[in-house]
Amino acid sequence: MHAQKWHGHVTSVVVVGCTALALTVTGTTAQAQARDAARQTLPANDGWASYGTGTTGGAAADAEHVYTVTTWAEFKAALAAGGDAPKIIKVKGIIDAVADGCDALAAPGYDFDAYLAAYAPETWGLDTDLSAEPDDSPEGLRRLSAANQDQAIKANIPANTTVIGVGKNAGFKGASLQIKAVDNVIIRNLAFESPVDCFPQWDPTDGDTGNWNSEYDTAVVYGSTHVWLDHNTFTDGSHPDSAAPTYFGMLYQQHDGELDIVRGANYVTASWNVFTEHDKTILIGNSDSESTAVGDRGKLKVTFHHNLFSNLVERAPRVRFGQVDVYNNHFVADDSYSYSFGVGKESQLVAEDNAFTLPTGVSAAKVLKKWSEAPVTADGNLVNGTAVDLIAVHNAEIPAETLQSGAGWTPTLRADVDPAKAVPGLVRAHAGAGDLC
Numbered sequence: 001m002h003a004q005k006w007h008g009h010v011t012s013v014v015v016v017g018c019t020a021l022a023l024t025v026t027g028t029t030a031q032a033q034a035r036d037a038a039r040q041t042l043p044a045n046d047g048w049a050s051y052g053t054g055t056t057g058g059a060a061a062d063a064e065h066v067y068t069v070t071t072w073a074e075f076k077a078a079l080a081a082g083g084d085a086p087k088i089i090k091v092k093g094i095i096d097a098v099a100d101g102c103d104a105l106a107a108p109g110y111d112f113d114a115y116l117a118a119y120a121p122e123t124w125g126l127d128t129d130l131s132a133e134p135d136d137s138p139e140g141l142r143r144l145s146a147a148n149q150d151q152a153i154k155a156n157i158p159a160n161t162t163v164i165g166v167g168k169n170a171g172f173k174g175a176s177l178q179i180k181a182v183d184n185v186i187i188r189n190l191a192f193e194s195p196v197d198c199f200p201q202w203d204p205t206d207g208d209t210g211n212w213n214s215e216y217d218t219a220v221v222y223g224s225t226h227v228w229l230d231h232n233t234f235t236d237g238s239h240p241d242s243a244a245p246t247y248f249g250m251l252y253q254q255h256d257g258e259l260d261i262v263r264g265a266n267y268v269t270a271s272w273n274v275f276t277e278h279d280k281t282i283l284i285g286n287s288d289s290e291s292t293a294v295g296d297r298g299k300l301k302v303t304f305h306h307n308l309f310s311n312l313v314e315r316a317p318r319v320r321f322g323q324v325d326v327y328n329n330h331f332v333a334d335d336s337y338s339y340s341f342g343v344g345k346e347s348q349l350v351a352e353d354n355a356f357t358l359p360t361g362v363s364a365a366k367v368l369k370k371w372s373e374a375p376v377t378a379d380g381n382l383v384n385g386t387a388v389d390l391i392a393v394h395n396a397e398i399p400a401e402t403l404q405s406g407a408g409w410t411p412t413l414r415a416d417v418d419p420a421k422a423v424p425g426l427v428r429a430h431a432g433a434g435d436l437c
Contacts, residue, residue, distance in 0.1 A: 037188070037436050038066070038088045038164045042228045046415040047269030047303025047325065055226040055269070057162035057186030058088040066090070068166070072097045072175070076155055084182075086160040091190060092167075097153040097175040102198035105152060107144035110199075114138050119202050121248055126204045139201075146199045146215065153195055153216065154178050157185055165189035168434035173237070180222040188230045191433040192218045193237035194278065197254045202247075211250055217257040221265040223295075233274040233433040234258040240277055255279065257315070261302055261322075262286040264295040268302040271415070274432035276310040285320025288345045288372070296321040297346065304329055305415060306423070308431045309340065318342025318371070319349050325411040326351045328418050330427040331367075333358050339369035343376055348407040351390070353380040355423040364388045365397035377407040382420045 042055040049055040058065070065087040067078035078089045098105070115138040117123070119130065133139035153175055157163065159182035165171055171191030179185050197214035204210040218234055221227050236255060245252050258275055260283045261268055275281050285296050300322025309316040310332040317324065319342060331340050331354065341351055356367060364383040367390050368376065378390040395402050418426060429435075 038090060038162055040188075042186070042230075042269060043415065045413050047271065047305060047413055048267045048301040048323075049226050049228045049269035049303070050413055051226075051267050051301070053184075053226065055184055055186060055228045055267075056086075056160075057184060057228070058086040058160055059162065060160075061086040061088045061162075068092055069095070071095060072099070079155060079158060079161075084159045087158070088162045088164070091163065091165045091170045091172070093169065094171055094173055094191070095175070096173045097155075097195070098149075098173075098198070102149075102196075105145055105148040105198055107141050107148065109136075110141040110145045111138070115142060115202075116247060119204065121204065121210060124204060126208075126210055129203055129205045130201070142199050142201065146197075146201075149198050150215070156180060157187075158182055160184045162186040162188070163190065165191070165433060171233070171433060175218075176216045177219045178222065179220065179224045179227055181224060183225045185224065185226070186228045186230070187219065187232060188228075189232065189433050189436055191233045191235075192258075193235060194218050194239070194255050194258060196239050197256070200252065200254055209250065210248060212247070212253045214253050214256050216255075217260045219259050221259075221261040221268055223263045223265055225266045227265070227268045229259070229268070229270045229273060231272045231431070231433060231436055234276070234278070234281075235274070236277045241279055253279075257281065257283050260284075260286065261300060261317075263292070264299045266299040266301050270302070270304045270307060272306045272427075272431045272435075274308045274310065275312060275316065276308070277312075279313040281309070281312050281315045282317035283315055284317050284322050284324060285344065285347075288320065293321065293346070300324070303327075303411070303413065306418075306427055306431060308332070308427045311336070312340075314338040314340075314369070315342055316340045318344060318369075319347040320344040320372075321346045323348045323407075323409055324350070325414070327353050327411070327414065328420070328423050328426075329354045330424045331356045333362055335359060335362075337362055337366065340367050341369065341376075341378075343368060343370050343372065343374050343403065345372040345374065347372070347374045347376075348409055349374075350377040350407050350409070350411055351381065352377065353417060353420045353423070354382075355420050356381065356383045356388075357424070358384060363393070363397060364390060365394045368394045368403060370394075370398075370401035370403055373404070375404040375407050377405070380420055385421070
């Protein structure tokens with residue numbers, strides 16, 4: 001215990017993890033609350049989520065709207081309580097959204113072996129999808145089972161809410177947070193183990209050989225505004241793709257994205273997070289279709305800074321339409337690496353002062369992946385400690401996918417910008433759940 005002086009008053013504090021919480025206060029309650037991480041708000045000029053009204057989450061919650069939860073049922077009840085009044089939900093420990101296992105979600109009569117027998121390519125072929133299968137068919141029973149899981153693991157986060165982990169070991173396993181059509185949400189200090197789709201669908205018509213398709217992103221920002229995701233860890237955890245079986249010659253994929261920002265979402269900042277051990281990591285804008293573009297143009301403004309992107313395959317992030325600012329992040333690749341930045345339809349990506357650690361034999365030309373004609377700014381980046389012009393090296397080695405330089409806008413909403421050479425050490429020391437220092 002030590003004494004700290006605020007505005008001329010002496011206050012006794014105790015440090016819990018990285019957060020100093022007031023024990024006795026000579027001064028106002030507001031001064032005490034300012035030291036509580038659960039009441040911290042996004043600082044001014046800290047990325048797109050600070051634009052306009054800023055992002056305060058549940059900082060203004062009264063005592064009746066502060067909840068501590070230790071189970072999935074308690075968490076969902078807290079989310080539903082109090083409407084849109086500001087609320088703080090403190091998560092204690094690891095909460096498993098599928099604690100009873102996949103079998104508890106299966107519809108009566110569902111049998112995976114029967115599913116495999118019915119839709120094996122040598123039996124069903126590869127020309128017809130399964131959409132017309134009746135409800136009592138193996139695919140129909142899979143659909144019913146999937147609907148059970150959808151209902152069970154999705155949690156809708158209301159407006160004016162802060163969800164924060166308590167201490168160094170708090171988070172969710174198998175949950176899908178839905179930040180949908182709301183404003184002003186903060187998600188902090190949580191470890192997320194990606195949800196496992198218990199009932200992936202086989203699509204015989206996906207590609208030349210068919211494919212398994214899964215649902216459930218770890219977190220979805222859908223049509224929402226002013227969202228701050230800070231000091232979280234996203235991982236596949238105990239269910240990595242490397243341990244998944246194959247059926248019909250294809251990986252039995254049970255994961256979707258770690259973070260999707262879609263359908264006109266806007267003003268999002270993701271800072272000091274860890275995204276690791278995953279394939280399709282972050283999607284900004286989910287379709288090139290004109291019907292979707294109408295709602296996405298002029299939106300999808302997102303900032304990523306001081307995040308660790310480690311041992312990922314792709315989409316860190318893949319961008320459509322948005323003005324996306326990616327600075328001071330550390331990207332660490334392994335041999336499964338495909339690309340980091342996906343340059344998609346009408347995107348305006350700015351990637352500056354980042355650090356990349358690539359294994360021997362992986363070229364810096366792979367950092368950028370061109371999906372559509374769109375301009376990019378990529379300045380001040382280091383690859384294995386050396387300054388590299390990512391656009392020039394990409395265009396030299398992959399001339400069939402020539403990229404245009406100059407995204408056409410200059411980010412102004414930035415917190416401290418560190419030299420790229422300092423980024424690996426800073427991110428290693430402070431990113432992820434359990435460290436709010």
